[in-house]
Amino acid sequence: MTDLGDFENFEGDDTASDAPARDDTETSAAADDDRFESMDPSPVGTDRGIGTLSAAGGLRIGEEEDDTRVRAYVTADNREDVRVGKYLLVPYPDDEKLFCRISALSYEQEYQVDDATEIHSKRAMRREAIEETDYKLMATLEPVAVLYSDEGDLKRRMTDRVPKPKAVVRQADDKAEIKTGLKMPEDGVFLGHLSVGGEKVRTAAQPPTIDYRLKDDYADGDPLVFRHTLVAGGTGSGKTHGAKNVLRQFLAEERRYEMEDGAKRRAAVVQFDPQDEYAQMHDDNPEVTAEDERGWEREGIAHGGHDDTLVLAPKENGVSYSPDNHRAEYETFTVPFSMASNRPWLVAGSSLNENQYPALKELLGRFFTQRPDGTYRQFLAFLDDPALKEELDESGKVHEATYDAVKRRVRAIPSGIFDQNATPITELDHKLVRRGGLTTIPTYHLTSSRAKELFVLAVASLLIDDKLSNSPESQHIKETPLVVGMDEAHNFLTDADNVQARKVIGKFTDAAKQGRKERLGLFLITQDPQDIADPVFKQVNTTIVLNLGDEDAIKSVNIPAELEGKVPYMEKGQMVVYSPDNSEPVEITGLSKCLTKHGRE
Numbered sequence: 001m002t003d004l005g006d007f008e009n010f011e012g013d014d015t016a017s018d019a020p021a022r023d024d025t026e027t028s029a030a031a032d033d034d035r036f037e038s039m040d041p042s043p044v045g046t047d048r049g050i051g052t053l054s055a056a057g058g059l060r061i062g063e064e065e066d067d068t069r070v071r072a073y074v075t076a077d078n079r080e081d082v083r084v085g086k087y088l089l090v091p092y093p094d095d096e097k098l099f100c101r102i103s104a105l106s107y108e109q110e111y112q113v114d115d116a117t118e119i120h121s122k123r124a125m126r127r128e129a130i131e132e133t134d135y136k137l138m139a140t141l142e143p144v145a146v147l148y149s150d151e152g153d154l155k156r157r158m159t160d161r162v163p164k165p166k167a168v169v170r171q172a173d174d175k176a177e178i179k180t181g182l183k184m185p186e187d188g189v190f191l192g193h194l195s196v197g198g199e200k201v202r203t204a205a206q207p208p209t210i211d212y213r214l215k216d217d218y219a220d221g222d223p224l225v226f227r228h229t230l231v232a233g234g235t236g237s238g239k240t241h242g243a244k245n246v247l248r249q250f251l252a253e254e255r256r257y258e259m260e261d262g263a264k265r266r267a268a269v270v271q272f273d274p275q276d277e278y279a280q281m282h283d284d285n286p287e288v289t290a291e292d293e294r295g296w297e298r299e300g301i302a303h304g305g306h307d308d309t310l311v312l313a314p315k316e317n318g319v320s321y322s323p324d325n326h327r328a329e330y331e332t333f334t335v336p337f338s339m340a341s342n343r344p345w346l347v348a349g350s351s352l353n354e355n356q357y358p359a360l361k362e363l364l365g366r367f368f369t370q371r372p373d374g375t376y377r378q379f380l381a382f383l384d385d386p387a388l389k390e391e392l393d394e395s396g397k398v399h400e401a402t403y404d405a406v407k408r409r410v411r412a413i414p415s416g417i418f419d420q421n422a423t424p425i426t427e428l429d430h431k432l433v434r435r436g437g438l439t440t441i442p443t444y445h446l447t448s449s450r451a452k453e454l455f456v457l458a459v460a461s462l463l464i465d466d467k468l469s470n471s472p473e474s475q476h477i478k479e480t481p482l483v484v485g486m487d488e489a490h491n492f493l494t495d496a497d498n499v500q501a502r503k504v505i506g507k508f509t510d511a512a513k514q515g516r517k518e519r520l521g522l523f524l525i526t527q528d529p530q531d532i533a534d535p536v537f538k539q540v541n542t543t544i545v546l547n548l549g550d551e552d553a554i555k556s557v558n559i560p561a562e563l564e565g566k567v568p569y570m571e572k573g574q575m576v577v578y579s580p581d582n583s584e585p586v587e588i589t590g591l592s593k594c595l596t597k598h599g600r601e
Contacts, residue, residue: 049170050078053090053163054138061143061162068159070100072169074137082139085196085562085587087172087181090141090163096148098163099156099172099181103562104140107132139169144584145181154180175203175210184583188213189225189249190301191544191577192242192588197566198574200589211299212577212588214542216255223257224542224582225250225267225483225521228512232529232557233546238572240277240487241598242546242590243525247271248281250483251438252302257481257519266436267519270463271485272456272492276442278485282309282328283597292593303595308437312428314446314455317416321445326597328440333428334420335458337376341368343461346454347376347410348500357499359398360406376418383407414451425459429474433463433482449491456492457504460484464511467520481519484511489524490531505533512539530556542579546570560585 051074053059058069070090074082084105090098109115115134143159154176172178178194178201179186194201194210202208216223229246233239247269249255256264271278284305296303311330313321323330340346344361352360367374367382374382382388383406392398398406425432432439441459443452463484466477486492493508495501508522515521524540526532530552537556547570548554554567559578563585567576573590577583 049168050082050088051075051139051169053165053167053169055165059162059165061159068143070098070141070143070163072139072141074105074139076132079132079137082137083197083199087144087178087196087201088139088141088169089147089172089177090167090169092161092163092167096146096161097177098143098159099145099147099177100141100143102139103142106138106140107135108138110134110136141169145183147177147180156180156183173203175205178203178210182584182586184210184586185213185215188216189246190299191246192573192575192590195574195587195589197587198571198589207295207298212583212586214579215582218258221581222516224579225523226257226481226515226519227541227581228515228522228539229524229542229544230489230529230532230537230540230557231523231525231544231546232527232548232553233575234527234548234550234553236572237546237548237570238590239525239527239546240275241594242544242573242575243485243487243523244278244281244598245591245595247278247438247483247485247523248306248595249302251306251308251436253436259479259481259519261479263479265479265481267481267483267521268433268435269438269483269485270432270459271438271440271523272460272487273440273442274444274452274488274491276323276325276440276444277598278438278487279309279311279323279326279328279330279440279442280597280599281306281438281440282326285594285597288593288595296595301591301595305596306438308434309440310431310434310437311440311442312425312432313442314451315420315422316414316446316451317420319445319447321442331431332422333425334422335418335455336373336424336426337379337418338368338373339426339458339462340364341372342465343458345500345503346458346461347379347413352406352409352499354499356402356405356409359402360410362392362398363403363406376413380411383410413454414448417451417454425462426473429466429477432459433474433477433480435480453492456486460486460492461504461507464507464520467518468510468514478518483521483523485523485525487525488527490526490528493524493533493536494531495533501533505535508533509535509539512536515539527553529553532556541581542577545576545578546574547572563587 051072054071054073060069062068082102082105084102086102088100145156146159147154147156191212191214194212200209203210214224231239231243250267250269255266257267258264282305293303309328311328313330313332315332315334321332341364344364348357348360367379371378389400389403392403393400443455446452463477466472466474467482472478511520512522543557545557545559545567548567554564559576563576573592575590576587578585
């Protein structure tokens with residue numbers, strides 16, 4: 001048996017072990033001067049790209065992904081710079097170009113040698129540098145679009161022609177070509193900068209980064225804000241930081257949306273704020289420098305605290321709202337019980353069945369007929385009337401057992417929610433919705449999840465009903481472009497097997513479907529996207545995904561497979577944007593600093 005130490009002096013015999021073993025075909029080909037040019041690559045000029053297209057194994061473009069094969073040989077001095085996901089350009093013989101991305105990288109043997117031997121492994125282990133002489137690096141390219149010029153305008157179309165073998169492949173570094181290739185709009189609401197693997201895509205222009213924006217005009221469909229947005233990310237992923245930056249753009253002074261009457265108006269933002277974080281948007285970020293501001297101004301990014309920020313805090317008996325991390329103005333409001341007259345689900349508890357819910361509607365109808373402005377306590381007293389119970393039972397309208405069940409559910413509502421010593425929310429429409437203004441609804445101070453749910457859904461339904469109604473209670477809300485933001489949306493819009501949940505989901509689904517027409521946009525933020533009811537989720541056009549560690553959550557957001565695998569590994573601020581009506585699916589990196597105050601001092 002040979003000891004491994006016997007290989008110490010083996011390098012003296014290179015002919016037996018290390019010389020590439022070419023077959024006869026390769027040898028004869030290399031010797032054929034009529035078929036091959038000089039192998040010296042340096043006589044004229046300099047390299048112009050990262051490599052060239054290879055026809056070995058086929059070079060083809062097909063209608064189906066399986067029918068397409070485009071591969072490029074990467075030259076040795078470019079191998080350290082190429083990455084999966086990078087964008088490339090391949091020229092056609094005319095002035096058109098194939099815009100593509102690297103979908104895979106692989107080393108392949110240049111010659112027929114077996115490198116899986118003890119000798120080759122020992123030599124590799126003793127060398128400081130890796131020897132690549134016998135290998136070639138091949139990049140598999142995914143065609144995205146063909147770029148062409150139409151009367152001086154750069155445009156894109158589907159990939160319908162195959163490039164030539166040995167065409168030079170270069171990295172895409174022109175902003176216009178990259179934006180056109182990815183179908184990214186030039187203007188709109190700023191989300192972040194285009195990136196690959198967390199590294200921003202650079203160009204030769206100034207600024208060198210490529211801004212990613214959501215369409216926000218009517219030139220090609222409706223503004224995407226009114227076709228709804230979902231921001232999904234786990235704890236610590238930067239979703240609140242990113243959401244604040246996006247919402248700040250909707251509040252920019254110059255942003256206007258055309259209404260049905262032809263007038264262009266600024267949007268109002270109403271943000272449900274479970275941790276009292278969004279009220280900080282009133283204040284400047286103390287970490288921002290003058291250099292930061294100059295850079296944002298060059299890119300047209302709205303920044304700085306938003307003065308027109310108001311906190312409307314729900315009033316619950318026995319608790320108070322005490323802001324300690326912002327300087328925004330605030331006042332309290334109450335939910336009048338009269339809102340239940342056409343929103344029975346507000347007092348339905350969480351387990352009324354299909355028989356009990358009509359009974360509740362019957363009881364509320366009778367009560368408000370007698371007392372149009374009746375209170376919750378008055379309704380409880382109304383239910384305690386034995387004569388009413390007997391009358392409804394004898395008439396066959398409400399069985400006595402059903403009556404008792406409804407009564408128990410109504411009494412299960414946390415005390416001290418309705419009709420408190422504060423201004424009713426129904427009288428605050430001009431404060432709740434202000435053109436160009438941000439209103440936050442904090443709920444962290446409330447005593448129970450049921451109380452939080454009731455306040456959020458009461459205010460949200462008030463907004464939605466006025467936006468969708470032909471006879472709104474508030475014409476002001478009806479005529480104002482509106483973005484309704486909801487953090488921890490999974491707590492309020494989850495699918496459930498009870499009649500109340502179906503009523504709520506139905507209301508939000510209607511809002512999502514009619515949002516474009518009524519200038520109503522939903523901006524949902526969640527760490528559990530899989531819990532968002534499917535009828536609502538299906539209406540979302542723009543999905544922004546930050547780091548998510550849960551496999552079910554990742555699957556639920558329905559992003560392309562090539563981006564799905566990146567999600568668990570994304571750092572804070574990295575995100576995937578899937579917005580089919582805006583661009584190809586892309587990875588972007590948000591701003592490292594928040595445009596307004598963020599975090600506790």
